[in-house]
Amino acid sequence: MGEKELEFAERWRDNAYGCFSSGHKFCREVCPVMQVTRNENHTPTAFHASIVAMEKGLVEVEDVADDFVHCTQCGACELRCPNTLFTGDFYRHRTRTVDVVKAMRALMVETGNEREGWKLWNERLALDHNEPVLGDVRVSQEHVADWADGLDIPVGGETILFVDCEAAFYRTSYTRAFAQLLQRAGVEFGLMREQWCCGGPAAEMGYQDLALKHATHNVQDWRAVGAKRIIAPDPHDFIAFTEDYPKYFPDDYEFEIVLGVELIHDLVQAGKIELTNPVERTVTYHDPCRLNKRKGVHKAPRELIRAIPGITFHDVDRVTQWSYCSGGGGGLPIEKPEITAEISRRRVARAAELEVDTLISACPWSERPLSNAGHEANIGVMDLFELLAISAGIEP
Amino acid sequence: MSRTAFKAAIDDHVLAELRAIIGDDARVRPDRSSRAFRSRVPAPFPVHRWAEHFPDVVILPRTAVEVSEVVKLANRHGIPIVPRAGGTGLSDGAVPLRGGIMIDCKLMNQIHEIDLVDRTVTVGPGINMLKLNEELKKYGVIYPDDPASYPCSLVGGRIGTGGWSLLGARFGHTRDLVISMEVVLPTGEIVEIAEGGGRKLRKSSTGLTLKQLFTGHQGTLGITTQATLELVPRPETEFAAFFAFDDYMKAYATTGILTKSGLATLAGVVLFDEKKIEYLRRDDEAYIPQPESVRAVVAVAMYGRRCEVEPASKEIMRLGRSNDGKYLGDEISAGDWASRHDRYATPLHGRDLDGQAVLMSWHCEDAALNYSVLPQVREEWHAIVARYRERYGIFDDWGMFAYTSGSHKPWADYLVEIDVGIWEQKLNDENWAAWVSCKREIAQVSLKYGGSITACHGATREGDAELVPEEMGSAWPVVKAIKRALDPNNIMNPGKQSLDEAYE
Numbered sequence: 063m064g065e066k067e068l069e070f071a072e073r074w075r076d077n078a079y080g081c082f083s084s085g086h087k088f089c090r091e092v093c094p095v096m097q098v099t100r101n102e103n104h105t106p107t108a109f110h111a112s113i114v115a116m117e118k119g120l121v122e123v124e125d126v127a128d129d130f131v132h133c134t135q136c137g138a139c140e141l142r143c144p145n146t147l148f149t150g151d152f153y154r155h156r157t158r159t160v161d162v163v164k165a166m167r168a169l170m171v172e173t174g175n176e177r178e179g180w181k182l183w184n185e186r187l188a189l190d191h192n193e194p195v196l197g198d199v200r201v202s203q204e205h206v207a208d209w210a211d212g213l214d215i216p217v218g219g220e221t222i223l224f225v226d227c228e229a230a231f232y233r234t235s236y237t238r239a240f241a242q243l244l245q246r247a248g249v250e251f252g253l254m255r256e257q258w259c260c261g262g263p264a265a266e267m268g269y270q271d272l273a274l275k276h277a278t279h280n281v282q283d284w285r286a287v288g289a290k291r292i293i294a295p296d297p298h299d300f301i302a303f304t305e306d307y308p309k310y311f312p313d314d315y316e317f318e319i320v321l322g323v324e325l326i327h328d329l330v331q332a333g334k335i336e337l338t339n340p341v342e343r344t345v346t347y348h349d350p351c352r353l354n355k356r357k358g359v360h361k362a363p364r365e366l367i368r369a370i371p372g373i374t375f376h377d378v379d380r381v382t383q384w385s386y387c388s389g390g391g392g393g394l395p396i397e398k399p400e401i402t403a404e405i406s407r408r409r410v411a412r413a414a415e416l417e418v419d420t421l422i423s424a425c426p427w428s429e430r431p432l433s434n435a436g437h438e439a440n441i442g443v444m445d446l447f448e449l450l451a452i453s454a455g456i457e458p
Numbered sequence: 459m460s461r462t463a464f465k466a467a468i469d470d471h472v473l474a475e476l477r478a479i480i481g482d483d484a485r486v487r488p489d490r491s492s493r494a495f496r497s498r499v500p501a502p503f504p505v506h507r508w509a510e511h512f513p514d515v516v517i518l519p520r521t522a523v524e525v526s527e528v529v530k531l532a533n534r535h536g537i538p539i540v541p542r543a544g545g546t547g548l549s550d551g552a553v554p555l556r557g558g559i560m561i562d563c564k565l566m567n568q569i570h571e572i573d574l575v576d577r578t579v580t581v582g583p584g585i586n587m588l589k590l591n592e593e594l595k596k597y598g599v600i601y602p603d604d605p606a607s608y609p610c611s612l613v614g615g616r617i618g619t620g621g622w623s624l625l626g627a628r629f630g631h632t633r634d635l636v637i638s639m640e641v642v643l644p645t646g647e648i649v650e651i652a653e654g655g656g657r658k659l660r661k662s663s664t665g666l667t668l669k670q671l672f673t674g675h676q677g678t679l680g681i682t683t684q685a686t687l688e689l690v691p692r693p694e695t696e697f698a699a700f701f702a703f704d705d706y707m708k709a710y711a712t713t714g715i716l717t718k719s720g721l722a723t724l725a726g727v728v729l730f731d732e733k734k735i736e737y738l739r740r741d742d743e744a745y746i747p748q749p750e751s752v753r754a755v756v757a758v759a760m761y762g763r764r765c766e767v768e769p770a771s772k773e774i775m776r777l778g779r780s781n782d783g784k785y786l787g788d789e790i791s792a793g794d795w796a797s798r799h800d801r802y803a804t805p806l807h808g809r810d811l812d813g814q815a816v817l818m819s820w821h822c823e824d825a826a827l828n829y830s831v832l833p834q835v836r837e838e839w840h841a842i843v844a845r846y847r848e849r850y851g852i853f854d855d856w857g858m859f860a861y862t863s864g865s866h867k868p869w870a871d872y873l874v875e876i877d878v879g880i881w882e883q884k885l886n887d888e889n890w891a892a893w894v895s896c897k898r899e900i901a902q903v904s905l906k907y908g909g910s911i912t913a914c915h916g917a918t919r920e921g922d923a924e925l926v927p928e929e930m931g932s933a934w935p936v937v938k939a940i941k942r943a944l945d946p947n948n949i950m951n952p953g954k955q956s957l958d959e960a961y962e
Contacts, residue, residue, distance in 0.1 A: 076817070079805075079817045079882075079883065080805055080806065080817055082505075082819075082882075083805035083817050083818060083819040083820070083882055084500065084804065084805045084819070084820065085498065085499065085500035085546075085819075086500055086546070086607070086610065087500070087544065087545070087546055087607075087610040088609050088610050088799075088800070090544075090610050091586045091588060091589055091609060091610055092609075100518070100564040100565045100567060100584065101518065101564070102492075102495055102496055102545065102562065102564065103491055103492055103495055105495075107495075108491070108495040111494070111495055111498075112491065112494075112495070114505070115491075115494050115508070118505075118508060120490070120494055120508060120509055121490050121491055121494055125489065125490040125491045125494075126491045129491055142609075144800045144804060145804055145805065145806060147800055148797070148800055148804060149741055149804050149806045149807065152741035152806075153741065153806045153815065155806055
């Protein structure tokens with residue numbers, strides 16, 4: 063075993079033993095990937111066990127590299143872990159599975175155990191500085207703000223709207239709806255001079271240097287225009303800005319990060335956005351993992367849905383939804399699209415049982431696979447902001 | 459000549475045969491990680507000898523025919539087979555002792571049929587009870603097998619280990635809840651095991667009663683590939699009450715009073731001893747506020763219709779307080795009962811001899827004991843653990859509980875557990891041997907008092923396994939004859955429960 067592996071095993075060993083020593087596996091049936099593959103290699107328990115095994119020289123990075131692809135970094139396992147649930151506060155212990163997966167993927171990159179799809183994605187990112195889910199169409203910096211055509215949004219200012227790659231190039235209706243809601247409420251905001259990817263997906267796939275490079279660029283761009291406040295409508299960006307960036311720049315990170323759905327919630331509560339047009343739909347809400355499981359945000363989206371006149375809302379509680387996912391996160395759709403598709407198919411089937419016509423999400427990365435599955439099941443998939451824009455009478 | 463299956467080297471020829479049977483290389487896994495992660499269960503593990511427990515290859519079958527063909531192949535070549543479901547057992551049922559082919563049934567998790575007329579559900583062995591009940595909810599029925607591992611253990615493992623349910627006093631344990639099953643025998647035949655007659659009959663007097671033989675055999679007699687299970691009406695309400703005592707014997711007496719109350723909705727009564735309360739006080743939100751005078755706790759739960767449970771709950775409150783018991787309040791009662799599955803022993807509570815927190819693995823030594831011997835066994839068990847703790851410094855006494863164990867008859871039988879923390883990172887051959895010896899002493903106390911080594915975990919581990927012939931006594935030759943008849947080449951989970959003696 064090489065030095066890098068040893069260093070890694072030593073760093074994560076104690077946290078891994080918290081899981082290895084108990085071995086309860088409460089995480090297993092709540093894991094969206096495991097529910098599909100039913101392969102014990104893909105369980106959080108196995109991820110932690112692999113660190114102990116690595117320390118003992120029983121497995122090497124190449125033995126477990128494929129296992130560690132099987133994770134959307136949704137965080138359900140951490141919530142369901144009895145160590146975290148019952149004793150975490152007292153001992154200040156948290157089973158850190160998401161961080162372990164990211165660290166192992168970084169080790170895979172460092173030790174020449176890259177995955178083909180992720181390698182290609184990151185090569186493209188390095189060239190183009192933006193990349194949605196790997197598709198046939200290349201993207202470019204020239205078109206990163208095409209979504210805003212005709213909306214008359216300035217560049218720069220104290221408040222910057224950061225638009226995710228998936229939202230800028232693919233789910234542009236989401237982005238337009240969000241920007242128009244802000245305009246309706248009279249919020250002043252601008253765009254970046256040159257917006258690069260947040261770097262979050264690269265970090266999730268283990269490409270740490272590339273992630274840092276993009277983060278550094280974005281922070282410099284924010285500073286250059288005098289930004290103080292960054293609005294992040296996409297939950298993935300919100301995680302990058304509130305968890306990754308503070309680690310990259312521990313002494314020097316002065317920005318206020320605002321989560322889009324919470325901002326819109328506040329604006330609706332304050333009467334600055336009026337939801338007057340009835341929406342005659344029967345809907346249920348998909349808790350995006352990075353809002354519900356990673357950040358504990360579940361009230362604001364539900365209150366917004368309930369504020370829409372004419373809507374019939376069949377809700378499923380947030381704890382039941384710990385075991386739901388779209389499969390769209392953590393790079394899974396790039397390496398294992400068939401698993402992402404199956405996770406989304408099952409999520410949509412849950413919605414179908416409720417006899418709804420629309421599944422509402424609040425995360426652009428979820429909406430591509432969910433829409434594909436919804437198309438097959440005859441269930442519409444809409445973003446919360448798109449729905450709110452309709453109710454607010456905003457023309458797309 | 460001894461026909462003991464040995465640690466086999468699975469060669470390329472055998473692998474090719476396995477791949478031909480399964481027809482999907484992703485479900486035939488000889489890779490290191492697939493083997494490493496399936497060599498242990500939550501029980502303490504000789505982590506310094508991990509590699510000795512690797513299976514040689516892991517198979518992920520989808521059908522009974524695939525299981526059957528793999529078992530036939532193994533039988534032909536004399537290769538050990540180890541069945542594995544959730545891998546959440548607290549003994550070594552799913553841990554390979556001699557390598558071989560591991561059959562991991564998690565992909566067999568389908569619901570084949572829900573019959574609301576004759577009240578059965580037929581499932582594959584890879585389904586989890588929580589997931590099953592999520593599907594059953596809309597029909598107003600449940601499958602009430604409710605172990606502490608409810609969110610993660612699987613039906614196949616429950617059958618293999620002869621699982622025990624927290625609600626067993628009301629609804630029965632796994633063996634009472636399985637109506638019939640499809641089993642692949644050690645020679646590869648696929649057979650229907652029922653009471654007699656069709657798959658959905660609960661009672662018959664034809665032939666021999668085979669069903670019990672195929673529950674709790676620890677994977678030594680075959681592999682369940684389908685099971686037809688009991689459906690019961692979804693309980694309209696539950697009631698839980700926790701009572702505190704300043705003295706163990708008062709709590710013990712109250713346990714006896716409650717279990718003999720004759721209340722049909724009684725689902726379980728649990729007696730926690732002083733050491734267990736001490737352990738829970740190490741951090742637990744539910745117990746920290748309790749005054750030092752609390753030395754034992756009795757918990758009781760009921761399930762059923764409102765018209766039954768509500769009046770009966772008044773009687774429970776009266777009986778629970780009748781011997782100086784103090785009700786701990788609605789919040790602790792309802793909250794602690796609701797979190798019964800998550801209140802596993804936690805490694806973070808481990809303490810070394812200086813009282814420092816260290817991550818410890820959890821061994822719970824279980825036994826089946828009668829009510830009359832509980833106080834004496836308690837004293838002897840704690841004394842054994844104290845002795846080993848003092849001498850080796852890597853063990854910790856996490857207390858005991860006694861839980862009603864008779865199906866529908868809660869008055870006389872108890873599942874009794876002593877939870878022992880083990881500092882797994884410190885394990886070496888000497889410490890492992892000490893632990894095995896500690897375990898054996900605990901089991902010997904159970905036998906001395908007319909008990910059984912295990913009520914539910916299984917006697918598959920060193921320390922327990924060698925005592926199985928003694929416990930079975932005059933019936934041991936019958937057990938050996940059955941094993942030899944069904945598994946002539948000793949391929950099915952070999953090395954467990956001293957069953958190698960059948961081939962001597």
